[in-house]
Every structure is written in structure tokens, then in C-alpha cells.
Amino acid sequence: xxxxxxxxxxxxxxxxxxxxxxxxxxxxxxxxxxxxxxxxxxxxxxxxxxxxxxxxxxxxxxxxxxxxxxxxxxxxxxxxxxxxxxxxxxxxxxxxxxxxxxxxxxxxxxxxxxxxxxxxxxxxxxxxxxxxxxxxxxxxxxxxxxxxxxxxxxxxxxxxxxxxxxxxxxxxxxxxxxxxxxxxxxxxxxxxxxxxxxxxxxxxxxxxxxxxxxxxxxxxxxxxxxxxxxxxxxxxxxxxxxxxxxxxxxxxxxxxxxxxxxxxxxxxxxxxxxxxxxxxxxxxxxxxxxxxxxxxxxxxxxxxxx
Amino acid sequence: xxxxxxxxxxxxxxxxxxxxxxxxxxxxxxxxxxxxxxxxxxxxxxxxxxxxxxxxxxxxxxxxxxxxxxxxxxxxxxxxxxxxxxxxxxxxxxxxxxxxxxxxxxxxxxxxxxxxxxxxxxxxxxxxxxxxxxxxxxxxxxxxxxxxxxxxxxxxxxxxxxxxxxxxxxxxxxxxxxxxxxxxxxxxxxxxxxxxxxxxxxxxxxxxxxxxxxxxxxxxxxxxxxxxxxxxxxxxxxxxxxxxxxxxxxxxxxxxxxxxxxxxxxxxxxxxxxxxxxxxxxxxxxxxxxxxxxxxxxxxxxxxx
Numbered sequence: 001x002x003x004x005x006x007x008x009x010x011x012x013x014x015x016x017x018x019x020x021x022x023x024x025x026x027x028x029x030x031x032x033x034x035x036x037x038x039x040x041x042x043x044x045x046x047x048x049x050x051x052x053x054x055x056x057x058x059x060x061x062x063x064x065x066x067x068x069x070x071x072x073x074x075x076x077x078x079x080x081x082x083x084x085x086x087x088x089x090x091x092x093x094x095x096x097x098x099x100x101x102x103x104x105x106x107x108x109x110x111x112x113x114x115x116x117x118x119x120x121x122x123x124x125x126x127x128x129x130x131x132x133x134x135x136x137x138x139x140x141x142x143x144x145x146x147x148x149x150x151x152x153x154x155x156x157x158x159x160x161x162x163x164x165x166x167x168x169x170x171x172x173x174x175x176x177x178x179x180x181x182x183x184x185x186x187x188x189x190x191x192x193x194x195x196x197x198x199x200x201x202x203x204x205x206x207x208x209x210x211x212x213x214x215x216x217x218x219x220x221x222x223x224x225x226x227x228x229x230x231x232x233x234x235x236x237x238x239x240x241x242x243x244x245x246x247x248x249x250x251x252x253x254x255x256x257x258x259x260x261x262x263x264x265x266x267x268x269x270x271x272x273x274x275x276x277x278x279x280x281x282x283x284x285x286x287x288x289x290x291x292x293x294x295x296x297x298x299x300x301x302x303x304x305x306x
Numbered sequence: 307x308x309x310x311x312x313x314x315x316x317x318x319x320x321x322x323x324x325x326x327x328x329x330x331x332x333x334x335x336x337x338x339x340x341x342x343x344x345x346x347x348x349x350x351x352x353x354x355x356x357x358x359x360x361x362x363x364x365x366x367x368x369x370x371x372x373x374x375x376x377x378x379x380x381x382x383x384x385x386x387x388x389x390x391x392x393x394x395x396x397x398x399x400x401x402x403x404x405x406x407x408x409x410x411x412x413x414x415x416x417x418x419x420x421x422x423x424x425x426x427x428x429x430x431x432x433x434x435x436x437x438x439x440x441x442x443x444x445x446x447x448x449x450x451x452x453x454x455x456x457x458x459x460x461x462x463x464x465x466x467x468x469x470x471x472x473x474x475x476x477x478x479x480x481x482x483x484x485x486x487x488x489x490x491x492x493x494x495x496x497x498x499x500x501x502x503x504x505x506x507x508x509x510x511x512x513x514x515x516x517x518x519x520x521x522x523x524x525x526x527x528x529x530x531x532x533x534x535x536x537x538x539x540x541x542x543x544x545x546x547x548x549x550x551x552x553x554x555x556x557x558x559x560x561x562x563x564x565x566x567x568x569x570x571x572x573x574x575x576x577x578x579x580x581x582x583x584x585x586x587x588x589x590x591x592x593x594x595x596x597x598x599x600x601x602x603x604x605x606x607x608x609x610x611x
Binding site: 051052053070072073075076078079080082084085090091099100102103104105147 | 327330331334338341427428431432433434435436437438439
């Protein structure tokens, strides 16, 4: 059995009277994990502890089997892409990355080669010799991403990596993040834009008010919420007939008629799933198909944080 | 094969786990601090002009140098070697006096941004997640104004000594340098006190101010405030007066220089200076305060929270 790349156990962190992280326990293995939560959920504090920037107040955090705080052995293997615009505007991208890679202990030649490779990987090969001052917001974001990758880390932590990127760049970066996960690196992507995370991974850790409110794949989390109402869209040429039958079923809480569809919110979805084929075959109601519409991350997140 | 499959791989590439990790930080920070044509012109003018002028006076034994020498000796005729020795001492004191204000400004322009720029651009997390220690970060940044002062304080002084030695008759150059090794030691000593004091102050205000311009203004106010306090303490006896006079970093450096050169020169006696002990204590305290402030800052990311 392989140990998780990052292990957080009973972690609590606070700033003065503000409790930022409250008894969090979580494991992050190889592949991409989305770290989700609204502002103030404790994501950034958790990231700082995992990246070795803050020492745990209570609890333990290990990265590759070692405590990360003030630990150069761990820091060599961690790459952090900060949310803030943390690059030197006066220097070129290649100069900036070469410098930051040298701080990992690489000789100048090796650092330069690695920096160049990372910039090519994030799609900045044409602009790497220009001063960062002239870069767009999206290009600066790519520089931040490249500096997290240049030293070849095993653990990559990306804080809002798609901020400020245009659609094409988003697609490229999403593909890059997935590729990093496929290479076996432990990639933690923090975001509050749910569909972005959904495009990168199905595995998420959701936080709210400093606590972990869900941990697993989106589908697993949704299944665990079986006591919650589920919204199901039934596609039909006769929405009124379907609505008339559905309202008779136990657990149906709300019906919404739409053009060639009925939106059913029910606390007993199994009853509906069993009834739908019967309506089609015996009652002659034209049911074309059905699908749950709130297994999306957005819906799960809404359930958990409200 | 993935990382997952092979477990935790050992580091076998060319990364160095030990060594002078502050050197890249210093080089990058120095390059950043020295950037700009205006600063280059200022750097050259503020030191080069006084150096050329005083070098001219020294070479031709003329101008204010000879006037001060006459005042020093009361018109008494000195032998050639004594004249050369005394003229060199006066030239050194005069150079540091003339450049005092420019060196303060230069220190502020060069050093004010070393930490403040990292705080403003929120680049600190990029250091905190790399395998460097806070001491590496402190040394890399603190040495930037020190290195500038090597070029603009120590080197001109040594050049004047070499000029004075080169003016000796053939064969006496080396003997003059050996004879005046106390001057070289005094210059090194003066540089150490001045560089530690100035660099610590500007790096400290850079850490506190978080903006380059704010750091320049705050640093200038601290330098000015120190000089005003020192000026108002003229004639005040006892440790309190001594401590007040030591708030002027320039006066501290002058004290050390005069101690090294010999304090019999009237040119050097225009102002009352702090004691050597007070000069050392204040300089040391400033260094400790600067180190503590930077190390604390380099250990926390809460500034970006």
C-alpha cells in the first residue's frame, strides 16, 4: 500500500480569535484533487500549512511522509502557484523562473534549462524573453504556474490557477493540470469556480467554515446525500401528463413544467425511477428519457454549504 | 512509471542541498535595486564628482586641502612626508563629509525596495515555499545596500590612499602604504560601522513600510530625525547625551574614522561626536533590530492573508 502524498490529521489553525481551519482530517493521493469552498472556508490556510509556509497549531500535516514546515527536503518536492500576482514585473519570464529555480539548488545552466522547459509547457515559449511587465493577466498567471513546475515537484498546489485566463488558455491549463495528475503527481487545485474544478477532476474536498464538509468523488458525495431532495428532468412530449402522474408519487416536493420536459424535485427518487418506465409502457405517456440534473458540483456544493 | 507506483523517489539530480543559498537572492535583489539610468547617473555623480575634485586637490596640494592644512599647523612648515600624511587624512575626512548626504540618499534608493518590493508584489510566498532559510533571505537582501556602499564609500577612500601613495617619489609608494596602514584600517573600520548602520536602517524601513517610496520617505525621516536629535544633544554631558548623539549614524561612522586617523585635526573637530562605545552599541542594536524584523517577516505568510 502506498501512503498518501499529503496527510492532514486533526488540523486546527487560527489567527487571533478567528478559527480558520477546524479539526480537518484529509488525505491527498496522486492525481488531481479539487479543494473547494467559499471565501473564508479555510482553503488558503490549509494550502499554506501543506506548502510549509505555516506551522500547524494543532494536529499534524505530512507531505511525502515528512512535516513540511521549515523543511527543505519537503520544499524541494512541492510547487506552489499562489493566487496573488507574485512575479517580478521588471525581469523577463525566463530570468524570473531561472532565479526561482536556482533557489532550489540547481546550478544556473540546469535552472535555465528547467525554466525554459516549464515556460514551454505553459505555452509561453514565444514571450519568455520579454519583460513580465508587458504581460497580460493570463500570461502572468502562466508564469506563476510555470514557476511551480520548473523544479519538477511531486506535489503541485495550485491556488485559483484559472483566474484571469481567456477560454483558450483555460482549456490549455485544464489539460496541463490533468496531465500533471496523469503523471502521478499529487495535484491540489483550490478554486471557488466549480465548473473549473469539474473540468479537471471528479475528486474533491469541500470546505466550509474551516471544516471539511465532503470528501470523495462528486458522484460519491451526491450518493451520500440520499436524504436530500434530488432534481430530475423528465423529457417528454406531454409535460402535463407526466406532471399529473408524478404529483401522485410519494416524496415529490416540487414540479416545474418546461418546454418538452418536467423538472421533478423529489426526496424519494427511486420511486420516480421505478414509475417512469411503467408510465411509458402502460399509461402510454410519451416519456423520452430522464436524468438527474443536480449531480453537478454546483448542486452538491450548494447542498453542503447552505 | 508514476510517482504513485514507485513511491517516494530519492533526489538524485544536480541539486545542491548545502552552499551559499543567499547568493542568488543577493544577485537578483542587487540587479533589481540597481536598475534604472537615473539611478546610475545619480550614483556616478554623487560620488565621482567629489572624488575627482578632492583627488585633484590632493594631487596638486591645493584648494581647501592646503588651506585646512595651514590652519591645522598654524602655518608651521612641515616636512614633505608629514604633509602627505596629513593631507591624505584631511582629504578622506573631506570626501566623507561632502558625500554624506548623497550616501544617505543612495542607501535609501538602493535599499528601500529590497524587502518592500517583495511585500508589494506579494512575492514572499515564492521564497517561503523554496528550500532556503530565513537567514538566506535576510543575508541576500541585507547585502544589497552593503555592496553599494563598498563601491561608493570604501573604494573611493582606498583610491584616495592609492593616489596619495602614487604621488610619493619613486620607490617610496609601498613604504608610504605600509606607513599609513592605519589609514586603511580606519577606512575599513569606518566602512563597517557605516555600512552596517545604513544597510540595517534601510532594510528595516523597507520591511516596515512595505512600499519602496514609503520606505524612502520613512528612512529619510529617520536619518533626519537622528541628525536633529544628535544636533540638539551637543554639549549634553553623560550617557544620555552620548546616546542621543549616537542616533546620528553619520556621526557614529565619523567617530570611528577620526579614531583611526587621529583626532588632532581641526577639520574633524567641528562637531561633537558620540563615544566609540555608543557608536558600536547603536550600530549593533540597529543590525539586531533589522535581522529580527526580516527573519520574522520571512517566517510568516500572514502578510498575504
